Amino acid sequence: MNEYNVLSFLESSAEKHPDRVAFKDKDEAIDYNNLLTRSQKIAFVIRKNANLELFEKNKPVAVFIDRNIRSLQLFLAVVYSGNFYVPIDPTLPIDRIQAMLDTLQPVCCISATKRKLPVEADSFDSLLEQSEEIGDDYLESIKKIREFAIDTDPVYAIFTSGTTGVPKSVIVSHRSVIDLVHRFAESFPFPELPVFANQAPFDFDVSVKDIYNSLNLGGTVVIVPKSYFVMPAALFPYLEENNVNVLIWAVSALRIVQNFKLFDACVPDSISLVMFSGEIMPVKCLNYLMDYWKDATFVNLYGPTEITCNCSSYIIKDRLNDTDSIPIGKSFANTEMLLINPDTMQRIRKAGEKGEICVKGSCLALGYYRNSQQTEKAFVQDPEVTAYQDLMYRTGDIGYYDESGNFYYAGRSDHQIKHMGHRIEMGEIETVVNALDEIKMACAVYKESKEMIYLFYSAEAECDDIIIKQIRKYLPSYMLPNKFVYLHTLPMNAHDKIDRKKLAELEDI
Amino acid sequence: MDELMEILKGARPDVDFENEEALIDDGILVSFDIIYIVNAINEAFDVEVNVAQLKPENFNSAKAMWDMIRKMQE
Numbered sequence: 001m002n003e004y005n006v007l008s009f010l011e012s013s014a015e016k017h018p019d020r021v022a023f024k025d026k027d028e029a030i031d032y033n034n035l036l037t038r039s040q041k042i043a044f045v046i047r048k049n050a051n052l053e054l055f056e057k058n059k060p061v062a063v064f065i066d067r068n069i070r071s072l073q074l075f076l077a078v079v080y081s082g083n084f085y086v087p088i089d090p091t092l093p094i095d096r097i098q099a100m101l102d103t104l105q106p107v108c109c110i111s112a113t114k115r116k117l118p119v120e121a122d123s124f125d126s127l128l129e130q131s132e133e134i135g136d137d138y139l140e141s142i143k144k145i146r147e148f149a150i151d152t153d154p155v156y157a158i159f160t161s162g163t164t165g166v167p168k169s170v171i172v173s174h175r176s177v178i179d180l181v182h183r184f185a186e187s188f189p190f191p192e193l194p195v196f197a198n199q200a201p202f203d204f205d206v207s208v209k210d211i212y213n214s215l216n217l218g219g220t221v222v223i224v225p226k227s228y229f230v231m232p233a234a235l236f237p238y239l240e241e242n243n244v245n246v247l248i249w250a251v252s253a254l255r256i257v258q259n260f261k262l263f264d265a266c267v268p269d270s271i272s273l274v275m276f277s278g279e280i281m282p283v284k285c286l287n288y289l290m291d292y293w294k295d296a297t298f299v300n301l302y303g304p305t306e307i308t309c310n311c312s313s314y315i316i317k318d319r320l321n322d323t324d325s326i327p328i329g330k331s332f333a334n335t336e337m338l339l340i341n342p343d344t345m346q347r348i349r350k351a352g353e354k355g356e357i358c359v360k361g362s363c364l365a366l367g368y369y370r371n372s373q374q375t376e377k378a379f380v381q382d383p384e385v386t387a388y389q390d391l392m393y394r395t396g397d398i399g400y401y402d403e404s405g406n407f408y409y410a411g412r413s414d415h416q417i418k419h420m421g422h423r424i425e426m427g428e429i430e431t432v433v434n435a436l437d438e439i440k441m442a443c444a445v446y447k448e449s450k451e452m453i454y455l456f457y458s459a460e461a462e463c464d465d466i467i468i469k470q471i472r473k474y475l476p477s478y479m480l481p482n483k484f485v486y487l488h489t490l491p492m493n494a495h496d497k498i499d500r501k502k503l504a505e506l507e508d509i
Numbered sequence: 510m511d512e513l514m515e516i517l518k519g520a521r522p523d524v525d526f527e528n529e530e531a532l533i534d535d536g537i538l539v540s541f542d543i544i545y546i547v548n549a550i551n552e553a554f555d556v557e558v559n560v561a562q563l564k565p566e567n568f569n570s571a572k573a574m575w576d577m578i579r580k581m582q583e
Contacts, residue, residue, distance in 0.1 A: 091536065229540040231533060231563045252541065259544045265560045420541035468523045477539065480523050 004151035006177050007079055009215040010036060017218045023069035024242070025223040030069055032218070039073055041131035043080030044138035047145075049122060049130075050081075050107040054144065057082035058153055059107040060369070062100075062121070064090045065202045066113035067226050070124040072202070072211060074112050075156070077127075082145040083107065084154040086169065087203040094118045095474045099166055100159055103370055151175040157369050158205050160305055161416075161424050161479070165431030169369040170205075176308035177208065179362040181216045183332040184209065187313060189297055190246065191272050194219035197244040199229065199253045205305045206277065209248045219246075229253060232260050239268040247271060250278040251285075252421030258285040263292045277301035277310060279418040280409065283320045290319055302328035302409065304423075306378065306393050307363045311335045312407055327406040328399070335361040338392070339399060342413055345383040356413055357399040358382075358392040365393070415500075417446040419453060422478045429455065429479055432471050438463045441490050443498045444481060455481035456503050462486040510575050516549040517571055526571045533565040543568065550574070556581040 003009070010032070013022070018033035030038070046061065061078045065071040065087045078085040086104055088097060090113050097118055101109075109121035151174045162168040184190075196214050198221050200206035214221045222242045228235040235257075247254075254276055257263070271293050281300060290298060303310035314329025331337040339348040339355030348355035360382065367375035382390045398410045415426035426444040433442040433455065442457040457467070464484040471480065485506075493499040517526045520542050524532070532538045538546075546568075547558045556578060567577045 226536070227533070227565075230536075230538060230543055231565055231568065232540075233560050233563045256540055256544065260547070260560055260563060262560055420539075464522070472523055477521075477523065478541075480521075482520070482522065484522065 003178050005079075005146065005149050005153075005174050006155055006181075006212055006215075007076070007146075009181065009212060010039075010076060013215055013218040020218060021220045022215070023072050023221050023223070025068045026225055028069060030073065035073065035076065038128070038131065039076035040080050040142050041134060041138055042073070042077035042127050043082075043145075044134055044141055045127050045130045046077060046081040046083070046108065046110065046122075047141070052081075052107065055148070057145065057148060059083045060086050060104045060157060062086050062088050062104060062106040062109040064088050064109065064111040064113050064115075064117055064121055066090070066115070067201075067223055068112060069223060070112035072221070074110055074124060074127075075202075075211070078110075079155055080142055080145070082149065082153075084156055084171070086157045086159075088159075089201065089203050089476075090115045090117055092476050093473050096167070096476065099474075100169070103166070103169055104157075105370075149174075151178065152366070154366055156208070158203060158305055161422075161428050162374070163415075163425045163427035163431075165428050165435075167428075168371055168374055170305045171366045171369045172205075172208075172305075172308050173366055176363050176365065177212055179334060180209070180308050180310070181212045183334065184213050185216060187332065188273060188275070188299060188315075190217055190219075194246045194273075195242060195244045195270075196221045196246045196248065197239055197242070198223045199247070199249045201226075204250075205309050206248065206250055209275075209309055213248075229256055232256055232262055233265070236262050236266045236268050240266060240270070243270050244268065245270045246273045246275075248275045250421040251276045251281045252278060254289060255282070255285050258288045263288075267292050269293075271296050273297050273299070275299040275301050275313075277303070278421050281326055283322050283324055283326065286316065286326070287319055287322075290316075300326050300328060302407070303359070303363075304393075304395050304397075306365045306395075307335075307359045307361075308365060311359045311361070311363055312337055314406060325408060327402070328409050329406055331359075331407075332363075335359065335363050336392075337407060339401070340383070340394075342394075347384060351403050352400055354398055354400045354410055357395045357397045357407070357409075359395060360390070360392045364391060415444075417453075419446065419451065420478060424453075424479055426453075429453070429471075429475065429481065432474050433457065433467060436467060436470050438466055441498065443490055443500060443503060445500055445503045447504065452482035453480075454483045454485060454503070456485045456487055456490055456506075458487055458489050510571075512553055513550070513571060513575055513578065516546060516553060517574075519549070520545045530570045532570060533568050538568065546574075550578060554578050554582065 014032040014036040021029045022032045022035045075085045111121040157169045157171040159167040196210045198210040298316040300314045301310040302312045312329045312331045314327045342356045382392045401407045429444040440458045445454045491499040491502040
């Protein structure tokens with residue numbers, strides 16, 4: 001089928017398996033038929049409440065999320081309304097949520113959570129109630145909206161850390177998600193009736209893979225409560241109980257399995273496909289998983305949010321040695337991955353030579369919402385093409401490929417880090433700290449060996465407590481430094497910049 | 510208890526471990542904190558926290574963690 005809207009996946013599965021459970025959480029479940037009808041009806045209510053004219057589409061709708069199927073129903077309702085959804089975690093600091101909303105200027109805010117919110121939002125219950133009062137004319141309206149739809153319309157936007165201290169919002173089109181879903185279906189051995197255990201929060205694009213792959217394959221998404229990853233005694237029994245067979249998880253979540261030796265208590269043996277991404281998978285952890293899930297297929301996935309989840313994959317065939325590095329593999333079909341020298345912008349075409357990984361294809365996001373400056377920096381013209389516009393995304397990741405064409409990840413070209421599954425710009429932490437009156441100079445450094453963020457700062461006097469108190473108002477808890485180090489002055493390098501290398505080398509402070 | 514407090518502060522300097530009593534129930538500690546804390550407890554007190562002990566009632570407060578450690582040391 002030639003889709004141009006992600007809703008086609010839902011519609012085709014609803015026709016084939018109307019009674020199959022589409023989404024399930026700890027409290028409730030919804031089948032395909034009801035999911036379809038309900039999201040169409042709520043879509044109608046969203047448009048009505050936002051006072052949208054017939055021709056208006058592609059407006060941001062902020063969705064306050066929770067770990068429940070209500071969030072997913074609201075996402076699809078927003079898409080049916082002809083707009084795009086922006087998931088927002090209500091537990092983030094209020095100032096940060098406000099900054100996100102300032103960027104978005106959403107046509108409306110809706111909420112799937114019972115938590116207290118800093119702004120007014122239409123609750124799921126209220127939307128559902130309103131949707132039950134409407135007549136059948138919603139169908140006509142939904143059909144009209146669809147007639148105006150094209151595949152370059154945005155489907156969602158997801159916020160990510162920004163160097164300037166303001167989070168950036170990556171906006172992604174239907175075309176990119178459709179491309180991703182087809183690549184997954186043709187590349188990986190999904191079970192006949194896939195049951196996905198959703199681990200990733202809905203404001204992370206890892207969850208996009210659960211949602212749309214499942215809708216395409218007529219599968220079920222089972223949402224795992226967040227607390228099961230904090231206190232994991234209940235995690236594996238929950239997977240077993242729900243006959244889960246597919247895991248598309250962050251590496252950090254699979255490391256929990258290894259760290260707490262979850263297989264000691266129970267082995268959910270229905271698991272047949274395990275895909276991971278987000279950071280480098282430690283071989284020890286992978287081998288541990290392979291020892292217990294002997295018949296499962298393991299896949300290393302690579303890619304930043306800006307190219308719609310993933311652009312390359314590597315299926316792991318055999319056990320690896322502890323010192324081996326796992327390739328990020330070869331690019332998906334309809335996707336081109338290339339290396340450039342970031343200084344000369346020349347293409348690198350030699351195996352083993354390192355360069356910045358760049359990506360081309362339908363997978364490219366539409367850019368950063370309301371941020372043309374950052375968009376132009378990251379989505380650039382392919383320097384080898386001068387006769388027509390041909391964009392590529394500069395990932396900022398350094399990589400190389402081997403003789404067989406498999407790519408490997410080899411670090412960052414800037415100060416972005418991956419810390420416990422989160423993508424964080426050191427610059428964002430620094431901007432927030434530097435804004436405090438007490439601070440003369442601050443530098444955030446990630447110590448990989450300890451997996452900790454260190455904040456080095458100079459000030460009139462030591463003031464850890466003041467910094468913590470102030471930055472908590474803006475930064476989410478995963479971005480808070482683990483260690484604060486007061487120095488009289490920060491070391492500088494020959495270019496008059498803070499000497500990060502020297503700071504990183506400071507021994508065990 | 511001092512040693513435990515040291516570990517907890519090391520994991521999350523922003524949390525008031527002296528007074529918080531719902532570290533898990535209120536979602537204050539996240540999974541990565543627990544990994545760090547459990548590994549540090551295992552090492553510092555020469556114990557092994559097992560899967561079955563990873564329940565909110567054992568981690569909701571510094572005191573609950575301390576009680577759990579003491580029980581294991583007996």
